[in-house]
Amino acid sequence: MIRIEPRDAPPRALRWGLPPLAALAALALAAIPLWLAGADVTRAYGLMAQGVFGSAFAVSEMLTRATPLILTGLAAAVAFRARLWNIGAEGQPYPGALAGSLAMAAPTVMKARLGVDEVVTTLLLNFVIILFVQMMLEGPFKDPMGMGWPQSEPMVEAAMLPRLFDRMRVHAGLLIGLAAALAAHVALSRTTWGFRVRAVGENPAAARHAGISVGRTLLGVGAVSGALAGLAGVGEVAGLKGYLTADLSPGFGYAGIVVAMLAGLSPLGVVAAALFVASVFVGADSMSRALGVSSYLADLIVALSLICVLAGGFLARYRVRMG
Amino acid sequence: MTQAPVVLRLSGLSKRFGAVQANEAVSLDLRRGEILALLGENGAGKTTLMNMLFGHYLPDAGSVEVADRDGRLAALPLGQPQAALRAGVGMVHQHFTLAENLTTFENVILGAEPLFGFRRGRAAARARLKALMARTGLHAPMDERVARLSVGERQRVEILKALWRDARILVLDEPTAVLTPQEADALFATVAGMAADGLSVIFISHKLREVLAFSHRIVVLRAGRNAGEMATRDADARAIAAMMVGGALPAQPRPAQAAPGAPVLRLSGARIDAPEARRRLAPCDMAVRAGEIVGVAGVSGNGQAALAALVSGLARPSGGTVELFGQPVTRFDPAAFIAAGVGRIPEDRHHDGVAGAMTVAENLVIERLGDPAVSRAGFLRRRAIADAARETCAAYDVRGPGPEAPARLLSGGNIQKLILARVLDRKPGLILANQPTRGLDVGAAAAVARRLIAAKARGAGVLLISEDLDEVLALSDRVLAIHAGEIREAGAPATLDRDRLGLMMAGEAA
Numbered sequence: 014m015i016r017i018e019p020r021d022a023p024p025r026a027l028r029w030g031l032p033p034l035a036a037l038a039a040l041a042l043a044a045i046p047l048w049l050a051g052a053d054v055t056r057a058y059g060l061m062a063q064g065v066f067g068s069a070f071a072v073s074e075m076l077t078r079a080t081p082l083i084l085t086g087l088a089a090a091v092a093f094r095a096r097l098w099n100i101g102a103e104g105q106p107y108p109g110a111l112a113g114s115l116a117m118a119a120p121t122v123m124k125a126r127l128g129v130d131e132v133v134t135t136l137l138l139n140f141v142i143i144l145f146v147q148m149m150l151e152g153p154f155k156d157p158m159g160m161g162w163p164q165s166e167p168m169v170e171a172a173m174l175p176r177l178f179d180r181m182r183v184h185a186g187l188l189i190g191l192a193a194a195l196a197a198h199v200a201l202s203r204t205t206w207g208f209r210v211r212a213v214g215e216n217p218a219a220a221r222h223a224g225i226s227v228g229r230t231l232l233g234v235g236a237v238s239g240a241l242a243g244l245a246g247v248g249e250v251a252g253l254k255g256y257l258t259a260d261l262s263p264g265f266g267y268a269g270i271v272v273a274m275l276a277g278l279s280p281l282g283v284v285a286a287a288l289f290v291a292s293v294f295v296g297a298d299s300m301s302r303a304l305g306v307s308s309y310l311a312d313l314i315v316a317l318s319l320i321c322v323l324a325g326g327f328l329a330r331y332r333v334r335m336g
Numbered sequence: 337m338t339q340a341p342v343v344l345r346l347s348g349l350s351k352r353f354g355a356v357q358a359n360e361a362v363s364l365d366l367r368r369g370e371i372l373a374l375l376g377e378n379g380a381g382k383t384t385l386m387n388m389l390f391g392h393y394l395p396d397a398g399s400v401e402v403a404d405r406d407g408r409l410a411a412l413p414l415g416q417p418q419a420a421l422r423a424g425v426g427m428v429h430q431h432f433t434l435a436e437n438l439t440t441f442e443n444v445i446l447g448a449e450p451l452f453g454f455r456r457g458r459a460a461a462r463a464r465l466k467a468l469m470a471r472t473g474l475h476a477p478m479d480e481r482v483a484r485l486s487v488g489e490r491q492r493v494e495i496l497k498a499l500w501r502d503a504r505i506l507v508l509d510e511p512t513a514v515l516t517p518q519e520a521d522a523l524f525a526t527v528a529g530m531a532a533d534g535l536s537v538i539f540i541s542h543k544l545r546e547v548l549a550f551s552h553r554i555v556v557l558r559a560g561r562n563a564g565e566m567a568t569r570d571a572d573a574r575a576i577a578a579m580m581v582g583g584a585l586p587a588q589p590r591p592a593q594a595a596p597g598a599p600v601l602r603l604s605g606a607r608i609d610a611p612e613a614r615r616r617l618a619p620c621d622m623a624v625r626a627g628e629i630v631g632v633a634g635v636s637g638n639g640q641a642a643l644a645a646l647v648s649g650l651a652r653p654s655g656g657t658v659e660l661f662g663q664p665v666t667r668f669d670p671a672a673f674i675a676a677g678v679g680r681i682p683e684d685r686h687h688d689g690v691a692g693a694m695t696v697a698e699n700l701v702i703e704r705l706g707d708p709a710v711s712r713a714g715f716l717r718r719r720a721i722a723d724a725a726r727e728t729c730a731a732y733d734v735r736g737p738g739p740e741a742p743a744r745l746l747s748g749g750n751i752q753k754l755i756l757a758r759v760l761d762r763k764p765g766l767i768l769a770n771q772p773t774r775g776l777d778v779g780a781a782a783a784v785a786r787r788l789i790a791a792k793a794r795g796a797g798v799l800l801i802s803e804d805l806d807e808v809l810a811l812s813d814r815v816l817a818i819h820a821g822e823i824r825e826a827g828a829p830a831t832l833d834r835d836r837l838g839l840m841m842a843g844e845a846a
């Protein structure tokens with residue numbers, strides 16, 4: 014008989030070693046579908062690594078992909094620390110930082126005042142925002158010179174974020190993301206604001222009893238989370254595309270949730286997790302092109318690593334005994 | 337009792353959790369129809385032992401034997417609650433194991449009802465539960481969701497649940513922690529009756545009075561080992577306490593009678609309207625003056641929660657006024673009450689008292705984040721917080737892995753000391769102590785009582801809400817009785833008749 018017993022405290026080595034181990038386990042598990050697809054597994058992983066680290070350009074592409082993931086990952090991590098389940102980082106990038114934070118206000122107020130489940134409201138708001146943006150792009154915002162494509166007029170050159178290197182797509186948005194991660198880390202661990210956020214997330218009843226305003230704290234967290242998601246959108250438009258389209262975010266918001274979970278909701282961990290997820294996406298892209306296997310493999314690996322982290326988290330908290 | 341056959345034999349049970357040896361070679365026998373009291377301080381290993389008996393934990397060594405229906409001892413497969421249930425072992429846990437979204441009735445039959453043809457048996461089951469409630473005097477509203485029941489009512493449902501399964505061996509882990517003396521007496525009278533019919537009972541308790549009154553034999557654990565046992569008729573309270581702590585207990589100081597000063601809390605017609613009695617407070621006039629302890633005695637679920645919520649700033653009165661330190665309160669929120677100088681010890685220390693994943697040091701400062709000693713320009717002064725935490729933990733004897741460890745790793749008694757430290761360190765002028773010693777062992781409860789008496793000597797007014805009548809009578813200068821949201825003056829403990837107070841708590845005497 015298999016028994017599961019709680020551990021007193023997860024061993025420190027396990028806590029730090031868990032995410033990398035889970036990532037490795039996910040890559041190992043992904044060998045099965047690769048092999049089933051008829052690919053040479055070692056060659057596939059070699060190509061993946063090459064696609065990410067093979068050249069300066071490849072690294073730049075990976076960092077470019079990681080940039081929005083850092084910000085949407087932070088958006089999820091900060092909100093989840095307060096147990097505010099913001100699933101809206103898919104839509105919040107569109108309106109930009111300021112309005113992204115406003116887009117979080119309605120769900121947070123409804124949660125704090127009426128107890129409306131924010132998972133539902135933020136998720137549904139994604140569609141509201143994206144469809145609204147689509148409507149505007151088909152109408153008033155449509156670029157008259159855009160050959161009929163639903164995209165906005167291009168940004169003026171001076172307002173664009175500078176590229177970090179010549180002939181590379183990686184842009185200053187990456188620095189913004191890194192700075193945001195550092196700021197979020199300091200804010201959560203060293204300020205009274207972060208203290209309140211953690212207290213509300215950990216035990217809202219005790220926080221309220223101790224005189225912390227749960228509603229106000231959630232509103233603040235929601236605004237910060239929405240702003241971070243909005244920053245991701247700003248970076249994509251001002252750093253990369255130069256104009257707004259309705260397919261600005263190919264799943265960055267949802268990937269951000271995975272990034273936050275992989276990072277154990279730690280802001281600094283988000284950077285590492287975003288780099289990992291971006292590497293998988295970019296590497297699998299180039300590998301699938303070379304080998305002719307489906308590029309959905311990238312989603313598979315990311316999903317597997319999330320499952321591995323969740324399973325690993327369980328093993329860190331409980332001990333499995335036979336007998 | 338000695339001639340009755342042994343129905344349960346624990347031999348050499350050991351269990352280690354990490355660095356903690358929770359049980360070391362513990363053995364005991366239980367005879368048919370015997371009521372055995374299992375005693376020991378918090379952390380002495382009583383609950384671990386019972387969890388191994390019931391199959392929740394797998395022992396590292398040792399065996400459990402239970403008599404089958406023919407009275408022959410047979411080894412119980414270890415680590416299997418189902419096997420323990422089948423063998424006729426019933427357990428009532430100290431911490432509730434009820435499904436909050438189901439009703440009393442559904443909770444009692446949960447897991448025991450047949451999978452099919454359930455509807456037909458329902459009426460019969462209801463009648464059986466009604467009869468069980470009548471026989472035991474353990475009443476709880478049958479169709480109310482458990483989430484809406486008071487702590488005391490939930491405890492009764494727990495006991496009903498175990499009795500429902502026709503247990504031949506019943507383990508009660510602190511069954512009366514939330515019952516009034518009358519209810520506890522009624523419960524034990526029931527248990528004694530069932531024991532006379534052949535039920536064997538192990539009960540864990542910290543209340544020496546009921547141990548002496550109702551058990552046949554006493555087994556004491558200390559630091560996870562057998563510390564001794566005796567027949568109850570040969571035992572007295574001091575001898576048991578000495579066996580538990582491994583030495584003589586310091587004498588409890590009698591509270592000094594000082595002349596009380598100006599009112600620090602005054603309720604004038606303050607009331608809270610609510611549909612159910614337990615959340616309701618009838619219009620109430622009362623005062624707590626500086627330098628006195630006012631005890632509120634009552635059965636759980638009679639409006640204590642409403643009174644506590646009002647005095648801790650969590651609830652707004654539906655009418656009437658609340659004055660703190662002579663000033664009418666206009667803002668009813670906890671932060672305002674803290675700022676005014678009210679210290680609050682919450683009833684449920686895990687739910688309202690601490691954020692378990694945050695550190696001990698953080699939990700110590702959670703009520704005063706804006707204090708210059710805690711933060712500067714919005715940034716936490718982490719060094720200062722850690723240093724202060726070390727000092728406070730030493731001063732209030734908060735034992736655990738240290739101030740940087742998560743608060744959830746502390747034992748219940750140490751969490752309560754942490755909350756006491758947080759509250760008393762600010763020298764509040766009014767202290768609300770809601771069930772401050774519930775579930776604490778003799779030593780920790782005495783420490784809490786000493787602190788409250790010291791605060792009173794310093795000039796603080798204390799509002800003590802407790803369901804432990806002995807505690808109310810021992811600590812209070814003045815006693816109020818609360819029943820169905822109505823608070824009535826009962827007088828000073830010296831002049832109080834215990835039976836009359838019990839009747840007032842039951843709402844039967846003026």
